[in-house]
Amino acid sequence: MVRLLFASDLDGTGVSVARIAGMELFAVALACWGGARNEEPEAILVAMLGYNLLVGAYFVSVGAGASGIGPLL
Secondary structure: OHHHHHOOOOOOHHHHHHHHHHHHHHHHHHHHHHHHHHOOOHHHHHHHHHHHHHHHHHHHHHHHHOOOOOOOO
8 A cells, every 4th residue: 555655665664563553443443343333332442452462462473573673672
């Protein structure tokens, strides 16, 4: 999508940021789907939990497989 919009490729950090943004969109879709179906506030909590679990697992996988990671990761 970035290549189509900006005529350039993602490199290094851009790929990681794009993956995290995709996980965020999934969490938003989960919240909207659950909220529209049941109209319960718990749908937002489920979406936040899903986002945190996905991003946490992604950070663990990046940290386990990379040698040049930042000090916070």
